[in-house]
Amino acid sequence: xxxxxxxxxxxxxxxxxxxxxxxxxxxxxxxxxxxxxxxxxxxxxxxxxxxxxxxxxxxxxxxxxxxxxxxxxxxxxxxxxxxxxxxxxxxxxxxxxxxxxxxxxxxxxxxxxxxxxxxxxxxxxxxxxxxxxxxxxxxxxxxxxxxxxxxxxxxxxxxxxxxxxxxxxxxxxxxxxxxxxxxxxxxxxxxxxxxxxxxxxxxxxxxxxxxxxxxxxxxxxxxxxxxxxxxxxxxxxxxxxxxxxxxxxxxxxxxxxxxxxxxxxxxxxxxxxxxxxxxxxxxxxxxxxxxxxxxxxxxxxx
Amino acid sequence: xxxxxxxxxxxxxxxxxxxxxxxxxxxxxxxxxxxxxxxxxxxxxxxxxxxxxxxxxxxxxxxxxxxxxxxxxxxxxxxxxxxxxxxxxxxxxxxxxxxxxxxxxxxxxxxxxxxxxxxxxxxxxxxxxxxxxxxxxxxxxxxxxxxxxxxxxxxxxxxxxxxxxxxxxxxxxxxxxxxxxxxxxxxxxxxxxxxxxxxxxxxxxxxxxxxxxxxxxxxxxxxxxxxxxxxx
Ligand SMILES: Nc1ncnc2c1ncn2[C@@H]1O[C@H](COP(=O)(O)OP(=O)(O)OP(=O)(O)O)[C@@H](O)[C@H]1O
Ligand SMILES: [Mg+2]
Numbered sequence: 148x149x150x151x152x153x154x155x156x157x158x159x160x161x162x163x164x165x166x167x168x169x170x171x172x173x174x175x176x177x178x179x180x181x182x183x184x185x186x187x188x189x190x191x192x193x194x195x196x197x198x199x200x201x202x203x204x205x206x207x208x209x210x211x212x213x214x215x216x217x218x219x220x221x222x223x224x225x226x227x228x229x230x231x232x233x234x235x236x237x238x239x240x241x242x243x244x245x246x247x248x249x250x251x252x253x254x255x256x257x258x259x260x261x262x263x264x265x266x267x268x269x270x271x272x273x274x275x276x277x278x279x280x281x282x283x284x285x286x287x288x289x290x291x292x293x294x295x296x297x298x299x300x301x302x303x304x305x306x307x308x309x310x311x312x313x314x315x316x317x318x319x320x321x322x323x324x325x326x327x328x329x330x331x332x333x334x335x336x337x338x339x340x341x342x343x344x345x346x347x348x349x350x351x352x353x354x355x356x357x358x359x360x361x362x363x364x365x366x367x368x369x370x371x372x373x374x375x376x377x378x379x380x381x382x383x384x385x386x387x388x389x390x391x392x393x394x395x396x397x398x399x400x401x402x403x404x405x406x407x408x409x410x411x412x413x414x415x416x417x418x419x420x421x422x423x424x425x426x427x428x429x430x431x432x433x434x435x436x437x438x439x440x441x442x443x444x445x446x447x448x449x
Numbered sequence: 450x451x452x453x454x455x456x457x458x459x460x461x462x463x464x465x466x467x468x469x470x471x472x473x474x475x476x477x478x479x480x481x482x483x484x485x486x487x488x489x490x491x492x493x494x495x496x497x498x499x500x501x502x503x504x505x506x507x508x509x510x511x512x513x514x515x516x517x518x519x520x521x522x523x524x525x526x527x528x529x530x531x532x533x534x535x536x537x538x539x540x541x542x543x544x545x546x547x548x549x550x551x552x553x554x555x556x557x558x559x560x561x562x563x564x565x566x567x568x569x570x571x572x573x574x575x576x577x578x579x580x581x582x583x584x585x586x587x588x589x590x591x592x593x594x595x596x597x598x599x600x601x602x603x604x605x606x607x608x609x610x611x612x613x614x615x616x617x618x619x620x621x622x623x624x625x626x627x628x629x630x631x632x633x634x635x636x637x638x639x640x641x642x643x644x645x646x647x648x649x650x651x652x653x654x655x656x657x658x659x660x661x662x663x664x665x666x667x668x669x670x671x672x673x674x675x676x677x678x679x680x681x
Contacts, residue, residue, distance in 0.1 A: 150565055158560075165548060358544045361506060362605070363533035364561045448526070449506060 159375025169348040170380055176344045177384035177434050178391075180337040181427045185392045187330040188426065192419070193403070193410045194323050200410075201315060207284055208239075209291060210271040210301040217272070223296055224274055230290065232283040237275040244270035271301055338434065345438035349373065349446075356446035366447050373439040381435030385427040392416065392423065450644060451480040451503060451613065456512035458498050458668075472498040474668040475512070480613070480646065485639045487655045488648040490665035496648035497541055499665070500615045503646070504538055505529045534562060537606035541617040541648075543598050545590040551577070551601055552586040555608050562609045572608060579634070580604045581627075595622040603631060613644045620654055632657060 396416040
């Protein structure tokens with residue numbers, strides 16, 4: 148058993164070295180496949196973070212009339228937080244709203260001056276509502292509008308923002324779906340090309356494989372070195388792809404940061420480093436092994 | 450040990466109008482343990498076809514071929530390797546492994562047999578010396594002369610001490626000196642208990658061996674003589 152394992156590995160590595168030209172082609176193409184898979188993974192994760200970030204920023208504010216009592220508002224708050232789709236509800240009193248405004252515009256003394264000149268606090272108390280998913284906003288708002296306390300409500304600013312929110316989400320989901328579909332097609336194409344490369348590599352050995360059968364080698368004995376060769380190609384490809392992906396993440400991190408401050412590509416890479424590495428090894432090795440296996444089988448008929 | 454029972458082999462003709470090609474027709478004979486059979490006949494008589502059927506490379510169109518008690522055409526594809534390991538074959542077109550060196554062409558057979566490294570290190574140089582290829586151990590088949598390839602093919606068929614040797618025209622490319630060497634080698638191996646089926650149309654070779662001769666003519670057994678001579 149040990150002898151045969153040792154022998155198989157020796158034969159596999161030797162034939163890898165002897166067919167180095169065609170193996171380099173195989174490694175090249177498997178590397179491409181792995182890169183595609185890894186990029187697919189990274190883009191997918193990055194866009195998830197991006198979406199989560201935008202979702203975090205989307206909210207609905209309900210402004211109450213001047214005469215609404217704090218107790219009433221608190222009551223509404225507890226009712227709203229009972230709705231299962233609602234993630235959280237934040238109460239902003241008139242004073243807090245003013246403070247926030249002053250804080251936000253402290254660089255613009257004229258604005259603040261004009262506010263203080265009015266003397267009275269012009270801001271309304273509000274509830275800030277976040278739901279779990281953007282599509283649920285309309286449900287929640289319609290619920291509030293038809294509730295018993297609708298005469299306390301001054302305005303709901305969801306409607307002012309609705310078109311913008313809808314646009315953002317439709318764009319993100321389209322980009323996401325389109326990108327995913329493209330990447331998936333590319334992955335399939337590249338897998339197909341990889342299979343074909345290995346098939347051509349092994350077809351040079353077709354005659355030889357048939358003779359192996361004729362001198363009494365078992366199918367397992369014939370296949371094993373090819374599988375080793377495929378696995379070696381897969382592992383080398385995975386290592387190359389790993390280094391490339393790392394450099395790529397390193398290079399684009401600062402650029403992506405400018406566009407989307409929430410997304411750190413390098414951070415994403417590092418926090419998933421084990422998964423990415425295993426994914427690459429798995430893709431590489433299984434591609435190498437399966438395509439060799441399928442290619443060799445053709446010649447095992449005699 | 451090998452029994453051919455009414456074996457026929459008919460190949461389809463690739464030209465549409467042509468009749469099917471009958472390569473073998475109702476061939477029956479028996480090969481005893483450690484028997485030496487010369488298979489003679491003109492080019493196209495069906496010698497190679499007969500050997501291909503025995504090796505299970507192709508199935509007969511009708512009839513049975515028994516190896517001991519196994520029917521060769523009924524053995525599963527995954528199990529035929531066990532049978533083939535008991536046979537050593539010199540193919541007419543050699544069928545050497547082009548990507549393996551002379552040494553590896555032979556050691557591969559021993560690896561197939563499950564020999565350990567010690568045995569391989571001991572036996573391969575020995576047989577290389579026997580066929581005079583020691584100097585060519587590290588060359589690839591395409592770097593060998595026709596005769597050298599042939600001798601390598603013979604060495605590959607002998608290395609694992611098979612129970613039967615199927616030798617298809619093993620001296621076709623050899624000069625008289627090497628031819629008589631190979632014939633002596635085959636006779637000696639036969640003396641040690643290995644059955645030999647030697648297909649050849651070389652008159653000198655058959656007359657020298659003076660053992661059983663089966664003559665094929667257009668796919669039929671025309672003669673089967675103990676201690677025969679070459680006939681055409
Ligand atoms: N695969 C095949 N398809 C069609 N016809 C074939 C096939 N193999 C052999 N034949 C035909 O069968 C006949 C016998 O061929 P075979 O190779 O057995 O002859 P042979 O006796 O070995 O001749 P030689 O001495 O020239 O080697 C020939 O007429 C050949 O053309
Ligand atoms: Mg022939």
